[in-house]
Amino acid sequence: MLHLTIEFSGGAELLFGNVKKHQVELNNDTKWTIRELLVWIKDNLLKHKPEMFLQDETIRPGILILVNDSDWDLLGNLSYELNDNDNVTFISTLHGG
Amino acid sequence: MPVNCIRCNQNRAILKRPKTGDAMCKECFFFVFEEEIHKTITDAKLFKPGEKIGIGASGGKDSTVLAYVLKTLNERYNYGVELVLLSVDEGITGYRDDSLESVKRNQIEYNLPLKVITYEELYGWTMDEIVKKVGRKNNCTFCGVFRRQALDRGGLILGVNKLVTGHNADDIAETIFMNILRGDIGRLQRCTSITTGNEGAIPRCKPFKYTYEKEIVMYAYFKKLDYFSTECVYSPNAYRGNARMFIKDLEAIRARSIIDIIHSGEKLAVKKDAKLPIQGTCERCGYISSMNLCKACNLLEGLNKGLPKLGIGKTDRLRKQYNLSPAYSLNSSMANLSLKSSQLSLNSEKDCNCDCGENSEKSCSNQAKNSNNQLNNKLETIVDLNF
């Protein structure tokens, strides 16, 4: 199994029942990239309003993704292949009231 | 439940005006639509009696409605101007040839003279040929740059005092955003002017500056005007497309947005110490340019020498690589270039400068000079008008 820690902050957690940290296990028969992970999150963790999280099959612009505290722009973005015990963090930079 | 017209309170309303939110019947809409354009024309003093006005006619909705409304208003209010249609044929099969058919039908219906000027005769290249050469990625750059000069040359041939174009309020709003996104402060300041290029060149005016695209379409629809509505067959520019979508989305949220954006644009002021590009003239054709060589000359040279990338992107490096003279320098002498060629027009024919021996009005097709050397060099407007 692939063990991941998924974190939401900067307001993104509101889309996930206000839970900031999720420990998940994925069946690693197939490769997992961020692209597949986003779909999995949408289907399994997201509580409502998928358009607030995803847009055009990628993350909604304005939400940052970090893997083990590194910018996903350095890691090949959607095509980054996840490893066991990776920490994937989503930070919303979208502005509030 | 049908809504009555806010103005006459008798007929059933057929549209809600985006600018004011007013529900209006067809007849009242026609009236206010035309009256507002009349108001714009008189407020901005666009026309003087006796002037010859060239209408840039593409066959599309904007220019078709423009020709129709100007003809109507000229008769109704005795502007005393002579209207002529001026079309540019870029040479795009399945697009421009079809749209020109609709211009020709309008010419007959409105009884206005028509002049068609082709890229072929101006530059020696049709857009179809250019696309074959450069592919679909950069062809819009060529088309846009060439069109700027084409209308002016046509205008000179016809001897018009002014050119009017169908740029509407949506176009202006979009251009304001485009110039902010590009950081183009110079154009940002100029793009809201209703008339550009008063000093020597053929001035260009936009009588539809405050007219919403939506109303132009509605007007054409209810008046059953004959226009051509297919998009250009060559690929659109994504970046500008983004700005267009943004305007449309804004309009969906708040219908009046477009006039608000234009108000914003009119109230923008640039710091006095902000650096604006020095406007000089092209040393080859005399056209207004911030570089030694204007963009059209650059592009043409590239086409003619089989280096179609010239003039797109990193021109300087390419020019160096092929041992061509540099196109860009900050040489201040540019600004001192004589402006005396500004009185030149196509009527004063000269031999083509490209050594082909042809009279340049005829079809010397192998040199940039041909297309550009006699152009009025103070045509600042042209650069601006296509924003």
Place this chain on the structure above:
Amino acid sequence: MCSNNEGGLTKFEPKPDLALFRKCLKCDKNSVVVTRINDAMCKECFVEYFTHKFRATIGKSKLFDKDEVVMFPYSSSDSSVAMLHLLFKGVGEEAKKKFTFKTICVYIEDNYVFESNSSTHERITFMENVKKSVEYSGFKFYYSLIENCLEPSKNIVSDEIAKLNLNNENKEKFLNLINSCKNQTSKEELLKRLKTQLINRIAIELKIKKIIFPVSCTNLTIDMLTNVALGKGAHLSIETSLEEKLSNGLVYVRPLRELTSKEIAFYNRYNNIDSNIMAKSSSLKNLPNSTIYRLTEKFINSLQNEYPTTVPTIFRTSDKLTPTDELCPEDSCMLCELPVDTIKKISANSSAINDLEYSLSISRLDNTAIEKLFVLKSVCYSCSVVLKDVGGHGNLPQTIKDKIKSRDNLKDKIKEFLIED
């Protein structure tokens, strides 16, 4: 008409999977963040760069005098928590050159506007929590309530929750006003402008001249385009510059304006500070296309993803702007308190305002009162749209009602000179 003129900016295509090989721009370590256009940095170098940029913005312009007290309207947003941390570090032991000005934080409680039915008890708990999250800085902390903007009296701010005028009546009154707005964009704008009015009044009551706003480069870019769309072009430079002196004597300072929201998010992450989600709840309730602000935010963020020069380019555009000389500094707008921009230049007869007025007069016989505010220069172009969308003017702040009333009186006096009616 063909609209395909001129290309845009250069598209950014990240090179995939070079990942962990990319070294920090400044040292030999592996990089963890991509910033600016395409600069990779390690954690330490990034935090240093970020801190330096903030300090340089403040230091370079000599914005504050020694011992000057500046007011920081703290909202617990990302940029708020980052700026608090930066200010705290700036006066801390390890700071090489300490900030010599004094910061006080003011928190304006307005969550019930987004979180329906938060009780007085919940509001108190919330304010206590905000205070707790700020306490580490040691800065003096004040509270205020958004509904205080309706009150003409003093005592709109306090350093003790107990002294606040917390009651349901005022809260309901404010909610009624906000909810009477006919559309979401005007609602957002009304709230923003009333909050700014309150901030100004608090500064005056606390006898503070300078207010520091934690506005990032990204926020500023979004605000700027939003303002253009709202017809607020005249105020663009006033609302985006580093330092802006207002006609009421206050000075707005925006020391975070050279840092992007991405940089702020990484800074917060690496310093283990988090924004308070309550402050952001509205952003997650409003769909991307629900208001002009939301739409602009989506537009900028999408462009920024594709073209990383988007935000820096717009930012540079803003830096080249200046207030137009067509403003009347002696007439400030009753809502946004900025100079009125509806003056008509006699030389330029054709203008958007003229066109709009003509469109209204030609299509109807009676114009609504607010549109005529132009005539008396008591409201700016953009705010006239907002006020038109407010349902009952009876709910407006007393100060605005007074102005509308005096305008009506004045209108009676000059009636014979008005073309309308």
